[in-house]
Amino acid sequence: MEIVWEGRPMTLHYSEDDRAFVMYDEDGELYERLDPRGCSDKPAEHNMCWLDSRFVGLLVQHEVVVETGHVCEYGQTAGHLVRIIHPEFHDGGYSRFGNFSRQRLGQQCQYGSRYIDGKIEGYPDLGRGLRFQNMDRSDYHSIRIHRDDMDEFERRYRAYHAARGDQN
Known part of the structure; x- marks a missing residue:
């Protein structure tokens, strides 16, 4: 899926195995892994993942995910349990x-x-x-x-x- 992040065109992919999103820049290079790390010990249903809060707004705006309201803290960053709603990803x-x-x-x-x-x-x-x-x-x-x-x-x-x- 094509998106814009920090003013740059990106391609967004989702790994069902990792329950993580990854962004690639216009050259096809890995730009960022939208990390679900801090809450990965907590189970999530199908089509759900824990997501670093920096990216929740971006993916809600692109109708990729919808935030469920559950928040956890890890280190400096909050994580949100999100449900993947975009058809390209499920x-x-x-x-x-x-x-x-x-x-x-x-x-x-x-x-x-x-x-x-x-x-x-x-x-x-x-x-x-x-x-x-x-x-x-x-x-x-x-x-x-x-x-x-x-x-x-x-x-x-x-x-x-x-x-x-x-x-x-």
């Missing part, structure tokens, strides 16, 4: 539909999700054959779309509105 390539809908369709999730399966009268089934998770209508915020299907869903959405003469 979840089989699925991303939150709400983010996709706002950024690419210009719709809030509750409105964009109506176009997925055609179950709401007056809305088409634009998601046919595409991969979605958590299609529970009682919580549209939990819907996920596979990142490899995002372009196709957006293409169908735009084509549908173009055929209707809409300006979407």
Whole structure:
């Protein structure tokens, strides 16, 4: 994943084995290991790790992790238990539909999700054959779309509105 750290472009990777993130600079050289060291003796669930607090804000901003609120102290630095939420690092390539809908369709999730399966009268089934998770209508915020299907869903959405003469 491409990010910016201290004004420089970086590539971010996550090692499931080490439960640690690493950043590489534009030359492919290891720049920094986002160290989970101080709390590594404490168990973490799948998709979770302890993270040096210097990096929590960066990764929350890039929607890579969400902070759980647990803090431990080691040496001079605090550590945070974080849950990895970015699809590139877990979840089989699925991303939150709400983010996709706002950024690419210009719709809030509750409105964009109506176009997925055609179950709401007056809305088409634009998601046919595409991969979605958590299609529970009682919580549209939990819907996920596979990142490899995002372009196709957006293409169908735009084509549908173009055929209707809409300006979407």
